[in-house]
Amino acid sequence: MLSNVEDLRNHLQASIIFLNQFKHLTDAYIIEYFTDSHWEKLPGSWRSFLDDLEPPDLAEQLLGEGIKNGRQTSVCPLSLLCFKRCSRLFALQRPALHCSNNATGQNKLLKHIYRKHVSPKKQHEISILAKVIEKTFLESNCSHVIDAGSGQGHLSRLLTLGYDLPVIALEREETFLEEARKFDVEAMNHVKKVCEKEGELRHPPMQVPTHVHCSLPPDEGAKHFIQKLSDATRKKVGGNSADNPHFMLTGLHACGDLSATMVRLFKESSSIKSLVSVSCCYMKLTTDSINNDACDVTRASQIYYPMSDYVGSIANHQLPYKARELSCHAIEDYRQRLKENGPHLKMHCYRAVLEVLLTRQHPDLIRVGARTVKKAYNLPFTEYVKRAFQRLNLPPCDVTMLCSSNIEEMLNDWRHLVTYFTLSLLLAPVIESIILMDRLLYLKENGFRSEISSIFEPLLSPRCFVIIATKES
Incomplete structure (x- = not known):
């Protein structure tokens, strides 16, 4: 841990310079993935390498130590390797120091x-x-x-x-x-x-x-x-x-x-x-x-x-x-979800396609807080849209929009959306670290x-x- 004021300042400055290069990731709303063409904003070499990675691969390649299952088919771009390395370098270390209870277990150390x-x-x-x-x-x-x-x-x-x-x-x-x-x-x-x-x-x-x-x-x-x-x-x-x-x-x-x-x-x-x-x-x-x-x-x-x-x-x-x-966001938890490769991962895509439909039919609605549709990943997309529109007190979605071919194409693109979100998640610990180290520096500046x-x-x-x-x- 940095204890010297000058070292803290240098580290914060370098962290902020690094973060500023990836505002297209940190400031992007995932619900606008399609409306703002987020995937196209990534470097071409990154897109080529990440194109066919499945969620379990992302868990290891981006949030873990690297692919261990032999499914790597191309060389990872040096710039992506540097991005991953710097995202860890500029983040406070998050070691698993204690043996956790499971999701339903009790802490036996407490009476x-x-x-x-x-x-x-x-x-x-x-x-x-x-x-x-x-x-x-x-x-x-x-x-x-x-x-x-x-x-x-x-x-x-x-x-x-x-x-x-x-x-x-x-x-x-x-x-x-x-x-x-x-x-x-x-x-x-x-x-x-x-x-x-x-x-x-x-x-x-x-x-x-x-x-x-x-x-x-x-x-x-x-x-x-x-x-x-x-x-x-x-x-x-x-x-x-x-x-x-x-x-x-x-x-x-x-x-x-x-x-x-x-x-x-x-x-x-x-x-x-x-x-x-x-x-x-x-x-x-x-x-x-x-x-x-x-x-x-x-x-x-x-x-x-x-x-x-x-x-x-x-x-x-x-x-x-x-x-x-x-x-x-809980980066460790999301890594587990990627490994499980469950249907809930598609929910990001459902919400992003819903945003496309909303902007087409109701352009005045921007980033509207659509109430969660419970276990929507088990629903057909048309049923999800129906319930989402009802929760927003809107008239039913135009059927012709729902049946358009590009809607199906977007729904099939859910893996790219998950990949993009995973990339942004690598920066989450960096942002938290900047906020906390700013407070630490404030305390040290005051002696x-x-x-x-x-x-x-x-x-x-x-x-x-x-x-x-x-x-x-």
Whole structure:
């Protein structure tokens, strides 16, 4: 992992230069594959080499280490090999560090009470992240853990009852808080029964979820935010014994701006001594759609990418919505889907051909959010179109359009579409890495000890990176 500021800057600059060469992949909407002739935008040598590869071949040739089944019939172009190599070079490493549970299995490292109501994926995440939080909490001499965007309180509950850490859970959705309180009571009753049975009755700290709107920009709302945390802390411990609390701020897959807000709050508030942040939903980040103006401080405080001064100074650099949405795809999971070569892969093509029909019959509809037709890959295309038009409240599709010969040709071209999407997916880890390393550089530019680590198994939890930052005591 890059730790030196200058090395980080150089790596980010090279990553952005590389990414800029493939905007036709990162910024392209797969539903416009036919309407915008995406396949034709690829180099001719790439198209020739990829032309007849089946999905399992793509899994190995593009997302794996290379073809192992002997079906390679031509030499891979050097430019494509370089593309694949650079996409890995400029991405944070995503090793499978842990043995995952299967899709329906339970994490046996957690006691039953911490598995109840919790999906296997979430069990995997909280069991690992809790250990990281405890270590950072103790090393940074904090008094309370603040779990931002705590949801139903699964992480907070484990930290409080399993690790004896004083936790305040912050969640903006009251329905989640109600569920968390209900699960807390259930868990506390269970713990008391176990302790009584073992003759070791103890009273672990009680979780006090507090409703706080967590999307305030630091320079406008940090003081107000910290005051709410301090009030919640005093309420938790009683009296004035927590007049000067020291917080550790954490969040498991804090969505969009929330994870970036946490980074800013850590920087702005002297009361927050450490940060443990796992991000997700980069497409929801507030960005500058034109270009950053470093002189406009108010405007810059409302932007959550880029955050570092260095990336903000790179002229004309942007990560549009589509590129950020691409960064959230699960590349390991898609590799498995390619290997299985199931009929669901054709769904990309169904939606892209639907876009052709929509633009022909309803040219005013651009990138319309067509609601998913359940298990559409099991339907004839005509039935899929019928249901899609119904869900969009549109009159039936023109039959002559459905029967035209080029519709059948497009449907038969689904392998090329899958290949194109797989190529774009190679850049997803690069985009995520740029976003996270920009935050890391922001922390380092401000003099904080900080690092990024991969802590979850990517196949089970694709957003597997954690940013850890601490302040000098």
